[in-house]
Amino acid sequence: MKWLVTGGAGFIGSNFIFYLLEKYPEDQIVCLDKLTYAGNLETLEKVMQNPNFTFVKGDIADRPAVYALFEQEHPDVVVNFAAESHVDRSVVDPGIFLQTNILGTGVLMDACRKYGIQRYHQVSTDEVYGDLPLDRPDLFFTEQTPIHTSSPYSASKASADLLVQAYHRTFGLPISISRCSNNYGPYHFPEKLIPLMIANALNDKPLPVYGTGENVRDWLYVTDHCAAIDLIVRRGRDGEVYNIGGHNERTNLEVVKTILKALGKPESLIRFVTDRPGHDMRYAIDPTKIHEELGWLPTTPFDEGIQKTIRWYLDNKPWWEHIISGDYQNYYEKMYGNR
Numbered sequence: 001m002k003w004l005v006t007g008g009a010g011f012i013g014s015n016f017i018f019y020l021l022e023k024y025p026e027d028q029i030v031c032l033d034k035l036t037y038a039g040n041l042e043t044l045e046k047v048m049q050n051p052n053f054t055f056v057k058g059d060i061a062d063r064p065a066v067y068a069l070f071e072q073e074h075p076d077v078v079v080n081f082a083a084e085s086h087v088d089r090s091v092v093d094p095g096i097f098l099q100t101n102i103l104g105t106g107v108l109m110d111a112c113r114k115y116g117i118q119r120y121h122q123v124s125t126d127e128v129y130g131d132l133p134l135d136r137p138d139l140f141f142t143e144q145t146p147i148h149t150s151s152p153y154s155a156s157k158a159s160a161d162l163l164v165q166a167y168h169r170t171f172g173l174p175i176s177i178s179r180c181s182n183n184y185g186p187y188h189f190p191e192k193l194i195p196l197m198i199a200n201a202l203n204d205k206p207l208p209v210y211g212t213g214e215n216v217r218d219w220l221y222v223t224d225h226c227a228a229i230d231l232i233v234r235r236g237r238d239g240e241v242y243n244i245g246g247h248n249e250r251t252n253l254e255v256v257k258t259i260l261k262a263l264g265k266p267e268s269l270i271r272f273v274t275d276r277p278g279h280d281m282r283y284a285i286d287p288t289k290i291h292e293e294l295g296w297l298p299t300t301p302f303d304e305g306i307q308k309t310i311r312w313y314l315d316n317k318p319w320w321e322h323i324i325s326g327d328y329q330n331y332y333e334k335m336y337g338n339r
């Protein structure tokens, strides 16, 4: 099978490529990535020489380039990870989120229609469901939960989902969509909560917690997400949406304190800063459908996964130090300078 994996130089896409190459050594993988600030070729270094892996630098919204790639490679399956993925950036500059996340998705699906495909898979997010109240722990997102977005990021992801479903109904394009909760693990860009807090703690810098730190996220170890996508692409029903999550809810403050404790750093490093505009309170996934239809279950509980992740950041300092010493520093000042 030949896979086109877009956004494969980012966090989840790169982990997905490693997962595929290990599990299906006979499969071929083409990675299309624009190498935005979030794309990092250092991440893919260990697979660049693999004869079954090809890296192509390009933009999913660049129609001629995408068509030329399909013409040359004729992938059997497309898994679209490519996106602007950081909520805070979408508050500062929504435009690129609309361009990549919505228009780019449209271009990819047009190419799938033109050249033929066995399955187009859209990697979506639980953020399309909006948020749940903190005082209703009995509520979870199911696939029937109405779309109700909060940020330009989540609105762009929801728009893409609607477009994917429209291409299925109108043109009969074979598609699937997965909506996953917050991922964590190796190669997570240090602008997101967990890697940012690990890096700051190791550098004895303040840990910026938005608002009161009571917001809840439902954390999933990245390899469990990769396994779920693989299952959906191979065995999931055409046209369906599958939620992915492992019932690992934690408040942000709990996560931050866990990291400080594991690193032997004091809680006095915590700084409560101005809240994120439109900040979602709680995400929580009901994964019954993917479990009952495809037999998927997460294998890494949060308490184990967070220790593995902290260990990875300790063992791979050059990876995140290279990022922090570059453009990221300016971004950090812009985001946190006035908080």
Ligand code: NAD
Pocket (backbone or CB within 6 Å): 006, 007, 008, 009, 010, 011, 012, 013, 032, 033, 034, 035, 036, 037, 038, 039, 040, 058, 059, 060, 061, 080, 081, 082, 083, 084, 085, 086, 100, 104, 123, 124, 125, 126, 157, 179, 180, 181, 182, 183, 184, 189
């Ligand atoms: P990331 O920001 O780490 O990586 C995104 C990758 O996409 C980067 O390599 C970047 O260079 C590439 N990219 C951006 N714009 C592009 C374009 N126009 N053309 C080609 N490549 C482009 O993101 P991530 O956290 O790995 O998320 C991957 C996908 O999973 C996204 O679609 C995101 O919405 C979704 N998702 C993420 C999470 C999470 O917790 N991180 C959870 C659920 C769903």
Ligand code: DAU
Pocket (backbone or CB within 6 Å): 085, 086, 087, 088, 124, 125, 126, 127, 180, 181, 182, 183, 191, 192, 193, 194, 196, 208, 209, 210, 211, 215, 216, 217, 252, 276, 283
């Ligand atoms: O739920 C899936 C989503 O998870 C994905 O669709 C997004 O691509 C991904 O970025 C992630 O979104 P979040 O906004 O939940 O992740 P983030 O790591 O930015 O923030 C997690 C929580 O931590 C959130 O409540 C905001 C808070 N936070 C974040 C940062 C960066 C802080 O308190 N301080 C921070 O510095």
